[in-house]
Amino acid sequence: AQTVTQSQPEMSVQEAETVTLSCTYDTSESNYYLFWYKQPPSRQMILVIRQEAYKQQNATENRFSVNFQKAAKSFSLKISDSQLGDTAMYFCAFPRWDTDKLIFGTGTRLQVFP
Amino acid sequence: GAGVSQTPSNKVTEKGKYVELRCDPISGHTALYWYRQSLGQGPEFLIYFQGTGAADDSGLPNDRFFAVRPEGSVSTLKIQRTERGDSAVYLCASSPRLGGANVLTFGAGSRLTVL
Incomplete structure (x- = not known):
């Protein structure tokens, strides 16, 4: 079975950190994609970033990297x-290659403090 | 349209009633997905369509749930004899085609509350 685990239910960080x-x-599977999605209130x-499993280089999108x-x-x-x-809320997700189902983790709630 | 549109945004109904939730995908997107998100959980797959046909409906929890996409564009999720456990946010997403590499564009969801 394919599963996704996010072990941090909540995180907080100060602005600029x-x-x-x-x-x-x-x-x-040996070849697949991985995604991070953001869900605001x-x-x-919203897609944050995508990684192709066969690429060794880590994906980067502005302030976001994997x-x-x-x-x-x-x-x-x-x-x-x-x-x-x-x-x-931030969700990690990846699709089953043979069925196109996107499997999501349970999410991490991120709070950014001023 | 410019994005994925879902209506209604919120729906409150009584146990046993019938509800319909509508999804209008991005124009030209042939793949359409329905997910259910319970409080504090990640989205769970329900069904996806390629064009007019349901390519995979294995996530529908039981026969009270049914979805259609008769013209390959707008989709309707139908729930019969609603139960309190059906309360959740129902998310719709579309993509240009099927395939694990595709980025899904989501709507804002329909929050269903069954009293």
Whole structure:
């Protein structure tokens, strides 16, 4: 079975600081994609970053970067220079390659304090 | 449209009633997904469509749940004989095509409360 685990229900960080959100997953596939989505109070899920498993280079999108450890099946999200607008739920997700189902973790609630 | 639109935004109903939730995907997106998000949980897959046909409906919890997409655009999620346990946010998403690499664009969801 393919699963996604986010072990940090809540995290907090001060504005301008750096925070890392953890995600581990389990799959028998060799090629797949991994995603981080953000869900603000407005409820609309927004893509933060995407990683291709066959690429060794970690993906980066402005202040957001990932630490992808394929052997350890770990996919953490680093947010640099945290902003108040980063306050949201963050979900790690990956699709089953054969069915296109996107499997989500239980999420991490991030609070950014001024 | 510019984004994925879901209506109603909020729906309160009584146990046993029938409800319909509507999703209007991004124009041209052939793949459409429904997810259910219970309080404090991540979204759980319900069903997805490729065009008009349901490609995978294995996430529908029971036969009270049904979804259609008759013209390959707008989709309706239908829930019969609602139960309190059906209370959740129902999220719709679309993408240009099926495939694990695709980024899903989500709507803001429909919050269903069953009293």
